Amino acid sequence: MTKKQVYILDTTLRDGQQSPGAGMSFEDNLHYAELAHKLQIDVLEAGFPSASNTDFEIVNQISQNMAAKNSPMIISSLCQLREDQVIRTMEALAPSLAIGRARIHIYVPVDPELMAASLGKLADNKPAIIETVYRLIKIMSDKGFEVEFSPEGYSRQRDNFDFVTALIRQAISAGASVINCPDTIGGAYELEGESYFINNMAKHKAIMEQEFPEREIIWSMHCHNDFGTALQNSLNGVFRGVARQIEGCINGVGERAGNAALEQCIMVIRQFGQNPALEQQYFTNINIGYLKEASDFIAERMLPRQPHSPIVGKNSASHTSGGHINAILRNPLAYQPFDPRDIGSEISFVFGPLSGSNHAQQIIHKFAYKCDDNEKVVVCQAIKDYYADRRKGVTDEELIVAYKWYRAPIKLTSIDYAKSKDSVTRVTLKGLFFDKEDLTIEYSGKGSALSALNNAVNQAHDGIMVVDYSSRSRGITVDAICESKIVISLNNQRYEGIAEDDDIELSALKAFVNAVNNAYIEENFKINSIKGL
Numbered sequence: 001m002t003k004k005q006v007y008i009l010d011t012t013l014r015d016g017q018q019s020p021g022a023g024m025s026f027e028d029n030l031h032y033a034e035l036a037h038k039l040q041i042d043v044l045e046a047g048f049p050s051a052s053n054t055d056f057e058i059v060n061q062i063s064q065n066m067a068a069k070n071s072p073m074i075i076s077s078l079c080q081l082r083e084d085q086v087i088r089t090m091e092a093l094a095p096s097l098a099i100g101r102a103r104i105h106i107y108v109p110v111d112p113e114l115m116a117a118s119l120g121k122l123a124d125n126k127p128a129i130i131e132t133v134y135r136l137i138k139i140m141s142d143k144g145f146e147v148e149f150s151p152e153g154y155s156r157q158r159d160n161f162d163f164v165t166a167l168i169r170q171a172i173s174a175g176a177s178v179i180n181c182p183d184t185i186g187g188a189y190e191l192e193g194e195s196y197f198i199n200n201m202a203k204h205k206a207i208m209e210q211e212f213p214e215r216e217i218i219w220s221m222h223c224h225n226d227f228g229t230a231l232q233n234s235l236n237g238v239f240r241g242v243a244r245q246i247e248g249c250i251n252g253v254g255e256r257a258g259n260a261a262l263e264q265c266i267m268v269i270r271q272f273g274q275n276p277a278l279e280q281q282y283f284t285n286i287n288i289g290y291l292k293e294a295s296d297f298i299a300e301r302m303l304p305r306q307p308h309s310p311i312v313g314k315n316s317a318s319h320t321s322g323g324h325i326n327a328i329l330r331n332p333l334a335y336q337p338f339d340p341r342d343i344g345s346e347i348s349f350v351f352g353p354l355s356g357s358n359h360a361q362q363i364i365h366k367f368a369y370k371c372d373d374n375e376k377v378v379v380c381q382a383i384k385d386y387y388a389d390r391r392k393g394v395t396d397e398e399l400i401v402a403y404k405w406y407r408a409p410i411k412l413t414s415i416d417y418a419k420s421k422d423s424v425t426r427v428t429l430k431g432l433f434f435d436k437e438d439l440t441i442e443y444s445g446k447g448s449a450l451s452a453l454n455n456a457v458n459q460a461h462d463g464i465m466v467v468d469y470s471s472r473s474r475g476i477t478v479d480a481i482c483e484s485k486i487v488i489s490l491n492n493q494r495y496e497g498i499a500e501d502d503d504i505e506l507s508a509l510k511a512f513v514n515a516v517n518n519a520y521i522e523e524n525f526k527i528n529s530i531k532g533l
Contacts, residue, residue, distance in 0.1 A: 002280070002281070003274075003280075003281045003282065003283055004244065004280055004281070004282055004283075005244070005282075005283060005284065005285060006238055006243075006244060006245065006246060006269055006273070006282050006283065006284050007042040007043065007218065007220075007244060007245040007246075007284075008041055008042050008043070008245070008246060008248075008262060008265070008266065008284055008286055009041075009042065009043040009044075009045060009076070009220065009222075009245055009246070009247040009248075010036050010039075010041045010043070010044050010045065010247075010248070010249070010250065010262060011045040011222075011247055011248065011249055011254075011259065012032065012036075012249040012250045012253060012262075012298060012302075013029055013032060013033070013044070013045065013046050013047050013058075013062075014045040014046065014047050014048055014077075014078055015045070015247075015249060015254045015255060015259055016249040016250075016253040016254050016259070016298070016302060017047075017302070018254065018255050019253055019254055019255055019256075019258070019303065021303065022253055022302045022303050023302075024301050024302055025301075026054065026057070026058060026061075028301045029046075029047070029058045029062065030058070030061060030062060030065065031297070032294070032297060032298070032301075033046065033062040033065065033066065034065075035290060035293060035294045035297060036073060036294070037066065037069070037071050037073055038287065038290045038293075039286055039287055039290045039291070039294055040072075040073070040285050040286055040287045041073055041286070042073065042074065042245075042285065043073070043074040043075075043076050043103060043245075044062070044066075044073050044074070044075055044076065045076045045077065045078060045105060045247075046058065046059045046062045046063070046075050046076065046077055047059040047062075047077055047078070048077065048078045048079070049077050049079070049085075049088050049089050049091075049092035049093075050079055050080070050082075050084075050085040050088045050089065056088065056091075056092050059075075059077050059089075059092040059093065060091075060092045060093075060094075060095070062075060063075050063092065063093050063094070063095040063096040063102070064095045066095075066096065066101070067095040067096055067098060067099050067101075068095075070099060071101070072101070073101070074096070074101045074102070074103050074146065075093060075096040075101060075102060075103070076093075076102075076103035076104070076105050076148065077089050077092055077093055077103075077104060077105065078105045078106075078107070079104060079105070079106050080106070080107065080108075081106060081107070081108040081129070081132055081133065081136060083136060083139075086104070086106070086136050086139060086140060089104050090104065090140065090143060090145065093145070097143070097144055097145060100144070102144075102145050102146065103145065103146040103147070103148055103178070104140050104145050104146075104147055104148070105147075105148040105150065105180070106133075106136060106137065106140070106147065106148070106149055106150070107149070107150035107151070107152045107180075108129060108132075108133060108150075108151065108152060108167070109151075109152040109153050110151040110152065110153055110154060110157045110160050110163065110164050110167065111152070111153025111154075111155075111156040111157060111158070111160075111184065111185075112156075112157075112158055112159070112160060113153075113156070114152060114153040114156070114184070115153075118152075126163050126166075129167070130163075130166050130167055130170050131170075133149070133167055133170050133171055133174070134170040134171070134173060134174045135174075136174075137149065137170075137171055137174035137175055137176050138174040138175060140175070141174055141175025141176070142175070146177055146178070147171070147174075147175055147176040147177065147178070148176065148177075148178035148179075148180055148220070149167075149168070149171035149176040149178070149179055149180070150179075150180040150181075150182055150222065151164050151167055151168065151181065151182075152182060152184050153182070153184045153185065154181040154182050154183070154184070154197055154200070154201075155181075155182070155183040155184065155185070155187065155188040155197035156184075156185065156187065157197075157200065161200065161203075164200075164204065165204060165207060168204055168208060169207075169208070169211065172208060172211075172212055172215060172217060173212075176217075177215075177216070177217060177218065178217070178218045178219075178220055178245065179204075179208075179217055179218070179219050179220065180219075180220035180221075180222050180245075180247065181197060181200075181201045181204070181219065181220070181221070181222075182221075182222035182223070182224075182247075183197060183222070183223040183224055183229075183230075183233055184222075184224060185224060185226060186223065186224030186225050186226030186227060186229070186230060186256065186257060187226060187227060188223070188229065188233055189227065189229055189233075190232075190233075190236060197233075198233070198236050198237050198240060198242055201219060201237065201242045201243070202240070202242050205217075205219055205242060218244045218245050219237075219242055219243045219244060219245070220243055220244075220245035220246070220247055221233065221234040221237040221238065221243045221245065221246050221247060221260070222247040222248075222259070222260075223247075223248070223259065223260045224254065224255065224256065224257065224258070224259055224260075225252060225254075225256075225257040225258045225259065225260065225261075226256055226257045228257070230248070230252070230258070230259060230260035230261070231260055231261065231264050231265060231268070233260075234246045234248065234260045234265055235265065235268060235269070238269070238282060239272075239278055239282070241279060241280055246260065246262075246265050247259070247260070248260035248261060248262040248265055249261070249262060249298075250262050250263060250291075250294050250295055250298045251263070251295055251298045251299060251302075251303070251305050251309065251312065252264070252309075253298060253302055253303050261309075261310070261311075263291050263294075263295060263310075263311045263312050263343070264310050264311055266284055266286050266288060266291070267288070267291075267311050267338065267343075269282055269283065269284055270283070270284070270288065270338075271337070271338065288342055288343050289342065289343065289344050290344060291311070291312060291343040291344060292312055292340075292343045292344035292345045293344050295309075295311075295312035296312075311343065312343070312345070316340070316345075317336065317340035317345050317346065317347045317348060318347075318348045318349065318350055319335065319347070319348075319349050319350070320349065320350045320351065320352040320354055320355055320393055321354050321355070322354055322355050322356025322357075322358070322359060323356070325349050325355065325356060325358065325359045325362075326356055326358050326359075328347060328349075329358060329359075329362060332347055349362070349363075350393040350394075351363060351383070351393055351394055351396070351399050352390075352391070352392065352393030352394070353384060353391055353393075355380070355384075355393075356380065357376040357377045357379070357380035358376070359380075360376060360379060360380040360383055360399065360403075361373075361376040361379075361380075363396050363399050363400070364379070364399075364400070364403055365527075366396070367396070367400050368526060368527045368528075369400070369403060369521075369525050369526060369527065370525045370526075370527055371403075379403065379406060382402070382405075382406040383399055383402040383403060383406065386401075386402035386405055386406070387402060404517065404518075404521050407520070407521045407524075407525050408517040408520065408521065409432075409433075409434050409516070409517065409520050410431075410432065410433055410434065410513050410516060410517055411431050411432040412429055412430060412431040412432070412433070412513065413430045413431040414428075414429075414430040414431070415427070415428070415429055415430070415506065415509055415510065415513070416428045416506075417449035417452070417505055417506070417509065419449075423444065424442055424443070424444050425442070425443045425444075425448070425449055425451070425452045426440060426441065426442050426443075426452075427440070427441040427443070427449050427452045427453050427456070427509070428440050428441075429441070433456075433460075434460040434461070435460075439456070441453065441455070441456045443455055448505060448508075449505050449508075449509055450466075450469075450505070450508045450509060450512060453509055453512055453513075454466060454512065457512075457516055461520075463490055463491065464488050464489070464490050464516065464519065465488060465489045465490075466486060466487070466488055466489075466512070467487050467488065467489045467494065468485075468486070468487035469484070469485070469486050469487075469508065470484070470485050471483065471484040471485075471504050471507060471508060474500065479502070481500050481501070481502060482500060482501060482502070482503070482504045482507045483498065483499075483500040483507060484498070484499055484500070484504070484507040484508040484510070484511040485497070485498050485511060486498075486508065486511040486512050486514075486515050487515065488512070488515045488516065488519060490519045490523065491523065493519075493522070493523075495515050495516075495518045495519040495522060496515060496518065497510075497511040497512060497513065497514030497515025497516070497517075497518060498511055498514060499511040499513075499514050
């Protein structure tokens with residue numbers, strides 16, 4: 001069975017930017033063209049040069065840039081059925097014409113409602129429309145431009161089939177080599193039966209093959225997503241053997257509900273284009289390793305992308321279910337239809353309420369802390385309890401915070417201090433202090449509450465020494481918060497603790513507890529650490 005290439009026309013810079021709020025800067029347009037080149041896009045519809053001077057300059061600069069590197073990517077631009085726009089578009093694409101890779105995409109409406117709204121009185125003069133299509137395409141074709149013709153609103157042509165036939169016939173006669181049959185308003189669905197636009201495309205294709213047997217015409221799909229059918233309609237056109245080109249946008253951006261999402265079209269063809277059930281096998285030349293990079297760029301610079309977007313969304317390769325994660329840790333493709341690394345992405349796990357102990361253990365080990373098999377269930381539950389109100393999950397770094405809380409030898413719900421007239425300092429601790437609970441520490445002699453706590457810690461586990469202590473005000477008012485930082489030494493290693501409170505003594509006590517906990521955890525639970533406390 002022979003294989004046929006499906007050409008990909010990327011209209012992210014044209015149709016994509018026609019979506020409200022989607023316009024990008026001049027530099028971003030140029031940058032995206034470079035990404036399209038890396039993706040090995042077949043045709044980049046770089047814009048609408050007649051829309052404004054800036055749009056002209058964007059298209060012209062992209063054309064220059066791609067010509068300078070002799071990019072195999074064809075640069076295309078859109079224009080209406082107007083001679084002044086044809087001339088302006090030809091000027092914009094001159095650098096691409098010089099290397100034989102310039103296409104002009106010209107269109108005229110054929111949907112009766114769209115014709116009346118867009119063409120005014122001209123809508124009633126179909127012979128004039130047909131003549132103009134031939135004349136303008138002939139101008140472009142004679143200059144050496146590749147021409148794509150679109151009967152706009154093709155999917156709603158209704159009784160205009162013969163008119164559309166005449167338009168396509170004259171377009172091909174004048175030199176057009178690509179015929180695009182768009183579902184402009186995104187309202188087509190295969191349950192329409194015989195009037196389904198792909199059935200009409202098949203009829204038009206058969207007519208033109210009979211009339212122009214020597215001409216190789218590429219038939220193209222351009223589908224909008226108003227009913228969420230853009231992907232299926234585009235693929236129907238290809239897999240039914242009618243179309244060889246798909247037009248769409250990265251992330252499915254575009255007017256109204258958007259265009260067909262190119263990353264979805266590309267990956268479905270990659271996954272199913274070789275299916276034996278097809279009469280013909282299909283492939284694209286896209287370098288899918290850049291799909292995620294292109295998607296991320298459009299999500300950041302054009303329109304936000306939903307986390308659950310197929311193929312490229314943040315959640316598309318992210319898992320939180322314990323059962324899923326256990327399987328994926330053994331086989332990365334257990335719950336993935338394709339390897340996310342192929343498109344420049346990575347499988348990731350988000351720890352949440354449904355996550356299992358293997359997931360928690362994997363994260364803890366990643367940060368080089370101990371979590372044995374016989375304790376992982378208890379550790380996992382402790383982490384979940386710590387974040388009981390975080391139903392949407394926590395980051396890996398946040399999980400380690402909870403892990404350290406679980407391992408900490410000092411877990412206090414409150415801490416207070418007082419000094420009597422006879423110079424006895426009392427520090428009251430509520431909660432766990434090593435192997436004791438709710439402890440009151442008394443300390444006589446010089447020194448502060450910090451000295452009392454330091455003495456008590458060393459009675460529990462000797463060897464800790466405060467080597468640096470500083471406090472500073474977090475603000476300039478009288479009620480400013482005090483932040484304390486304490487560095488302790490243990491087994492020739494230094495550990496830091498930072499805390500804050502309204503009271504300078506309490507901030508120091510909390511910082512000391514923090515430092516001691518850090519030392520204990522690092523000495524006892526860090527993998528390959530020196531045994532200490």
